[in-house]
Amino acid sequence: MKKWRPFATMPEQYIGLQEVINKQHEVTQPVLTEEQMEQINFTLIEALHANKQVYLTYYKNGQRVIQTGFIQFVDSLGNLFVFIDEVFELKNKMRLSELIDVRFV
Template identity: 40%
Template sequence: MKKQMGRTMVKWQPFASLPTQYEGIRDLIEEKNKLPRPILSDYQKEEISRVLQEALETQKTVHFTYYKNGMDLNEMGEISKIDLHTNTIVFIDVFSYQNIHKVEDIIDVRFA
């Protein structure tokens, strides 16, 4: 009886490794799909700065794109604070959640 139970465990052991293989394959696909960080011109940086400052003063809703972990992500909401010491912005999204983003990660900002 012991030999049979031991054999069944050995028989099914290769299938136990499949989830980790799928995780590895998924990680490879995600790594392949990552985008390089965009390089902004001085004009683009100045335009982003101008729009952020105007959005802070007027409390207008903005739509901005930022770079994070190899992806370009989009958000919409209001700028509540620009912190020059940490070079970050505090952003309140449409669900009233407060988010903090580095200014250097922002790719594009437009008024909604």
């Protein structure tokens, strides 16, 4: 794909090539077992109460995204949590079902 980039002189062509490249990197969302979900929940609760920094791996738009941050709020019944991004210090609200893995830094 890299060899065709110099020929992407028209914006429509560049957008099309970028879509093809992004489709190649897409992965399916993994299905977690009950044990993995419980471990994620325990790690989130511990990180919340101890104010520990965590690595969050989550699924978004066909990609696996890894971010570091601090957990601010967890709502197991509402299926969401809030974390503060380490880099920009922004509050991010996410669904628990999008989480793949949570680990301490």
